[in-house]
Amino acid sequence: MVGMNVMRVFTITGSNPALLNCSSRILSSPVKSIKLGCLKTATCSYTTSSHPFGKLLFRQLFEKESSTYTYLLADVTHPQKPALLIDPVDKTVERDLSLVKELGLKLIYAMNTHVHADHVTGTGTIKSKVPGVQSVISKASKSKADLLIEAGDKIYFGDLFLEVRPTPGHTLGCVTYVTGDGPNQPQPRMAFTGDALLIRGCGRTDFQGGSSQELYKSVHSQIFSLPKDTLIYPAHDYKGFTVSTVGEEMLYNPRLTKDQDTFKHIMENLNLPYPKMIDVAVPANMVCGLQDLSSKPVEAASN
Numbered sequence: 496m497v498g499m500n501v502m503r504v505f506t507i508t509g510s511n512p513a514l515l516n517c518s519s520r521i522l523s524s525p526v527k528s529i530k531l532g533c534l535k536t537a538t539c540s541y542t543t544s545s546h547p548f549g550k551l552l553f554r555q556l557f558e559k560e561s562s563t564y565t566y567l568l569a570d571v572t573h574p575q576k577p578a579l580l581i582d583p584v585d586k587t588v589e590r591d592l593s594l595v596k597e598l599g600l601k602l603i604y605a606m607n608t609h610v611h612a613d614h615v616t617g618t619g620t621i622k623s624k625v626p627g628v629q630s631v632i633s634k635a636s637k638s639k640a641d642l643l644i645e646a647g648d649k650i651y652f653g654d655l656f657l658e659v660r661p662t663p664g665h666t667l668g669c670v671t672y673v674t675g676d677g678p679n680q681p682q683p684r685m686a687f688t689g690d691a692l693l694i695r696g697c698g699r700t701d702f703q704g705g706s707s708q709e710l711y712k713s714v715h716s717q718i719f720s721l722p723k724d725t726l727i728y729p730a731h732d733y734k735g736f737t738v739s740t741v742g743e744e745m746l747y748n749p750r751l752t753k754d755q756d757t758f759k760h761i762m763e764n765l766n767l768p769y770p771k772m773i774d775v776a777v778p779a780n781m782v783c784g785l786q787d788l789s790s791k792p793v794e795a796a797s798n
């Protein structure tokens with residue numbers, strides 16, 4: 496049954512060399528995994544549609560005031576079609592939930608890559624409208640949520656999963672969610688980078704514990720170490736781009752292709768005005784939006 500308040504947590508040994516230093520945990524949704532006799536291996540979409548034979552349904556959704564991307568992912572070969580939203584925005588919750596309903600999906604997670612400064616997350620509103628949905632954010636963000644995730648955690652939705660990679664630097668608690676590495680996971684992999692890595696850019700580093708040195712390290716060690724065909728899906732784009740790849744950003748990103756000192760200099764001289772919503776957005780997002788966290792936050796057990 497989907498939507499129960501119980502979450503099963505298993506401790507496993509990490510198999511990805513990039514994560515060997517991290518404890519690796521599986522955050523399993525309450526959805527029982529039932530393997531169907533799928534004739535093809537899992538395939539993801541490059542655009543906003545589903546591959547006809549794929550397990551993964553994927554949609555890239557846009558909120559134009561803050562130029563934020565929200566991502567909807569679901570395992571559509573699982574009988575209950577468990578789904579999750581990454582970086583939902585309060586203003587577009589109705590649209591996103593209508594789509595979830597129309598597609599017959601069961602929303603189980605509303606996740607954030609970090610504490611956003613430019614808009615209020617939709618997580619709290621979603622929780623109030625869809626009972627059973629669990630909010631997710633990193634433990635390092637020091638925010639409140641139902642699930643506080645850490646490096647190496649695996650977040651399952653049906654038979655698919657996202658792996659958590661810590662990518663601090665834009666904020667202290669930024670993470671990148673990467674689709675699983677395995678035979679039945681989407682290929683190429685997809686990285687939801689939040690504001691750590693933008694297309695031909697990156698998140699600013701001048702508030703919320705930002706650090707250009709940390710960001711440089713994060714992107715190079717946690718994102719540029721992924722296969723070059725990994726698709727990059729950021730939380731924002733201000734120029735109309737929708738997707739990039741690790742290989743493309745390693746070649747053409749005007750900031751992160753530079754050495755670390757040049758990167759620091761670039762970041763210190765962006766001269767960006769503070770986000771207009773910062774004073775409202777940050778406190779709201781520290782509790783994952785305007786939610787009533789009646790249940791005690793659950794920290795996934797570590798080994």
Ligand SMILES: N[C@@H](CCC(=O)N[C@@H](CSS)C(=O)NCC(=O)O)C(=O)O
Nearest residue numbers: 612613690696697698699767769770771
């Ligand atoms: N003008 C917008 C905020 C624009 C901005 O600062 N974007 C952030 C991500 S949201 S905190 C950023 O890191 N930008 C990097 C860049 O190079 O543009 C507003 O007022 O909300």
